[in-house]
Amino acid sequence: MKQQRSEIAIRIEDITKIYGEGRGKVIALQDVSIDIPENEFFTLLGPSGCGKTTLLRLIAGFEHPTKGKIHLYGKDITAYPPYKRKVNTVFQNYALFPHMTVAENIAFGLEMLGKPKKETDETVNEMLTLVKMEDLKNRQISQISGGQQQRVALARALAPKPRVLLLDEPLSALDQKLRKEMQIELKRLQSETGITFVFVTHDQEEALTMSNRIAVLNSGKVLQIGTPREIYKQPSERFVADFIGETNFLKAEILGCANGVASLTLPSGKTVETNVQKGFSPEGTVNIVIRPEHATVVEDPAESLLQGRLINAVYFGTDMRYHIELESGETFTVRIQNNPDDKTSTQFLGTEVCIGLHKNAVQILKD
């Protein structure tokens, strides 16, 4: 799937950004390095205040890094002002020019680049079609809805055909339904235009469904970069595992590690084997995570890897969540898909249950 030979669109090289100085200084980003290949839908995911906007502003040129370099297609653009970078931004609150019409907003970047009138008009129409706003071409910005403003902001940023499009939480101001529509819309725009997207969100579900790759940030540091699948199935750190999806945290004892397979002892005393990433050889006591849907309730005690007492069963429509108190005291969640014949399972409350695990369900954390 992954194109090995694709060019690197954006190279973020060892960037540190410190706001202010002395006692009031804030380290917004610390030693951040990311390579984003051409034609990728790349997402920066992290909680509020982790430095996502700062990273986008550095790429766009609105801020200058305290340390480090930014390359656009191999060219060092660190010292370039924003208006010399072939990069456009979709701002969080759109930032459309209120004294211009929809069409004038979209034409702005093209005019600044000195494109001929005819070409500008053609591109504007093309963009209006792309974001399905042909009918509102001559409207004033104050006369269109929030969702429509969002589309205009996208069209305005795409019109100059930037090499990279930066999107700062563009969907956060929209309601749930519109948001889902725009997620699909954005994916379509990215694949139709072939422009590299750097998308910022604090919504893990949005990140998982939309991205080719995700970088998880916390407190100004990149914790993990990978495909949604890698991030979800093989979180490298506790924060990543916790931030994305539901997780069970346990401790385990490593018995040995060879050829990318580690064997370890679970709190129940049972032994399992699991894959580990290349170059990672854990030892001693480690933190492990198990996703609720990678575990199951089994009848046969021989298959059991963990045991506990069922303390709660919650119906979620698509699935059931069983909360089980392990012998070691932790609460463990198992998620099992419902079928058409499912019945209430409350009669089992308080009974002992056996938990089985799918292959490679155990993921060893690095911290």
Added chain:
Amino acid sequence: MFKLLKRKSFRFDIRHQNGFTSIAIICFIFLYTPIFTMMVYAFNQGDSIALWEGFSLRWFVSAWGNEQVKDSALRSLIVAIFASGISTTVATMAAIATTRTKSFRGQNIVYAIINQPLMVPEIVTGVALLIFFALVKTVTGYAGLGFLILAHTAFCIPFAYLPIRARLEGMDLILETAAADLYATPWKTFRLVTFPLLFPGIIAGAMLAFVISLDNVVITELVKSAGQDTLPTYMLGQLRRAITPEINAISTVLLAITVVILTLFYLLNRKSE
């Protein structure tokens, strides 16, 4: 300053405070009775400013025919146009410099210097200018209208500055960032984004400066050379002699102009919200 005037909803309604209405009415009576009387007698048939003898427009006609009135009115206009034009330009640059740059040391001192004419007594400014210009006059030999324009410009700057700065502060910096993102150089950003959005503020500032210049007496009286009367100083001069309703007529016209301009200013400020 202007925001305060426009704030519509107070949590408690001040009109329901006891006694407020009567105090307000008394204030309005004090303020407007003299003006109203003055306006009424502008239309008096007779020569008196106290004895009503019937309606006529003769004093307006007489004022219109008075060469000295025409002369000083024209001078007032010239000075007001130049002074408001120059002071608005300076005020715009000052407002941009004080809101669109990184905050710097001594920023408060800059504000204080710009707003200085609002605080310093007019007579002090007037005397200072008189002495300084006297010096320049002897050195250069120039005694034209330039001094008056310069003096008016100086005290008009803060009045032009305030609405412009208020508007700039209310403008989101993100729009200028967006323009830069879309390949606009700093100059193009100013011309195509900052300036058009700032324009209502600039017009408001210019109109305020115009009105302030138009009715200035103290500084004009001190700075003007012989034969450089503006309308207000001419009227002051006339008052020392026999007073006829002609003065009322001129005042009424001046008042009308001021009211029209201030109404425009108010509407412009409100619309641009």
